[in-house]
Amino acid sequence: MPAASLTEQLAQRLQRPVDDAARRRAALLLVDWLGCALAALRYPIASQLRSVVQAQVSGSVVALGAGRRTAADALLLNAALGNVLEMDDVHRGAILHPGPVVIPVALAAAQAEGADAGELLDAIVRGYEATIRVGRALGKAHYRYWHPTSTAGAFGAAAAAASVLRLPAESLADALGNAGSRTGGLWQMRHEPVPTKSLHNAEAARSGWLAAQLALAGMRGPRRILEGEQGLFAATAADAVPELVIAEEADWLIHSTSLKPWPACRHAHPAIDAMLDALAQLDAGEQAQIQHIEVRSYAEALRFCDRAQPQTELEAKFSLQHALASILVHGRPQLAHYTAEACSDAELTPWRQRIQLIEDAACSQRFPAHYGASVRLLLADGRSVQAERIDAWGDPECPMSADDVLTKAMALAHWGGVSAGLAQPLFGQVQALADGGSLDALNSMLARVA
Template identity: 45%
Template sequence: MAGSLTEHLVASLSRPIAAADRERASLHVLDWAACAAAGAREPVAAFLPALAEGGRAGPCSLVAGGSADATAAVLVNAGLGNVLEMDDVHRGAIVHPGDTIVPACLAVAEAADLPGEALLDAVITGYEVAIRLGLAAGTGHYRLWYTTATCGTFGTAAAIARLLGLAPERVVDALGHAGMMASGLWQCREEPTASKQLATAHAAQAGVMAARYAGAGARGPHRILEGALGFFAATCPTPRPEAITAPVGPWLIHEVSFKPWPACRHVHPAIEAALALRDRVAPGEIAAVRVATYRDALAFADRPDPTTPHEARFSLQHCVAAALLDGPVTLAHSAPEALACPHLGALRHRVALAEDPDRTARYPGRFSAGLAITRADGTVLTAAVESARGDPENPMSADEIREKARGLLSGALTPEAAGGAVAAAAALPGGLPVRAFGRALRADDLPSNDGRIDHAA
């Protein structure tokens, strides 16, 4: 292959974008916005304005209320989408592209007063780059590196380069600059930190900087991926460059999954399996529950005794017990009241985990789990989920995605305003100005919940 991997990647971005692609992108923009608006009610959101200290007034919307210049909007908004673990995800790449790409594109498009089509085309382009790079980086990279931040930096750079109208050679430069700044280590999940939000904020802003720097004429390393001192050599034990050079088909945004429940995606197959059995057994009949799943699900979500809302959302035991006890998992199930609930705690301690080597072998192409419930009388009920709800093989409908968004937005906006934001997102493919969508998201009288989520929410 002639040229560098980034040159090959950029060349693949020139294919047409169809109306159906933009419709799909508008759902991802809405999904990110709703997740961010709900995340803005959480205590961690109070730290993010410190990143934009000294920012100027501007036309770019802050989902927590008000407006600012593009730099401030990127930094503050891009820390909010992952707070409640309801963000979109590409399972093969193990990257949450919306967390970095959407807020960066929204701010830059608002600042330039661009139409909705421009925003959506940039989002589609950015998702393509982040996903292809995540697929190339592989699970060896994901073991230590927060792929959403590392690959998200590259994806954001490509998206902003599209908004800025950069020539292909300048986009290659932008990806080179992005590689110089791509970062984010998984130690943040081993300790009680707010660093994950900083990582996505930094990745989004770094992508914007990379594109603007390239647009000014600054040359970047073209072999930032495959070079002897490049991204693969430094961070990827078993890179798969063929994921970048493979023939292109439909835009990869169509492969991205939506999350129906507020929990780590590795937990979702087990939640769905529990829901499949819930109506067949009463909680008092359950003697034991066994979850068999892939290795990374255990590495991320084996938490038998969660003590914080964040830990609850990363606990297979807690979420499976909640699904068996109450039905679909909601934000209320990670509230302090739920963590202290004796009935939920007792059931949680009956949930055992085990690795299923066959499921590990199919991961990350499949996020799957098997669940077995042993009744007090010794009989056993089983269920298996091979593709979690929201995956391409088990999709949420557009109406379900909009209903999810409406519910999350209603915590920050009036029901009427939440409906208006949903409608505004649907109008983006038809040319609604991005500023109009941004204004629909603003929650200038946002209530604080002091870290608690109402069980009735």
């Protein structure tokens, strides 16, 4: 008898019971995702997708700001919003963002099926597990051209939906196979001023949802979609590590996910933290003497975030120069520092030119297990100060507290135009889910988002 495929073995692992600690982590990450999604409501992509969704038939799933729609239509909107501000969660080893894809699918499935809070949180945990396991196995070569959040996210979406649908392992393996058969997303959109990255996430979510529905109906899927001779690894991942899909772990991998406190690409975060640490070593007078800034980080951070003169909000979020210049001029990073208007700030332009980016071999070697950076400030009197971060704030080694996450979510909701009178009880209802809170009550509050 042939050995079980990777999707079959993964499906078996996903069947195990979810514990209370993992459910609480899922609820916290739901708060974080919801804050990111609400903030995105102020951007053109939200109104563009909303117009498409509102033209479709109504249904049972809440599409943020667009009423109740079918699950597939709601996912077009909900799964696109969480990544718009680049403040969504991230898994370093997998180099991807599980939340924007997995959470909207889990929520849609729970609403469509009338599930309870526990079933929703279990679906999130299992969706993260599948996404991270597949993502970390894809390797760096895949990341060079492919968008892993979309590639691996389709597997996580299928797992999350299958959890709510209570599919047995055999059917889950079929769903994973069909979701993986047409997954992907190319990084070319990074080179053009387009919001296609968010569309990648929406399509991964919709693909996973459809795959789970088809598996429920009995449709088979390719079981060796990962390791097969014409499978995902062979086609897109020259340095894939297949065994990482099924490696033994001490706990659910949702606990190894990082959160992002700053409104920029995650690759910029360790440099942001190091910059804040370096500045803390100087008084105001000494800070005025800074002449030049050296940033050392890993190769991928420089590849994605070397933009000395960003022109748009998106380019600002992917500019190490802008991130550090903004701190020097304005202080602690805020959402308002990453707008199109901020890009043309006359105070920032000369400072961005004084920031030198250098690849650090040690940082590159540690990546993606650790996203590190060091910052060196050179002063007019010849002195210099330096700070280094192996890990960034929000990583498991330097976690954000529940209060930190709630503060972030409230600020994001405000940025998106959601009143504190709605946001405060909304996030409170999400936090209550881990203690048996009402999913129906949460759904009613979500439906009030305009």
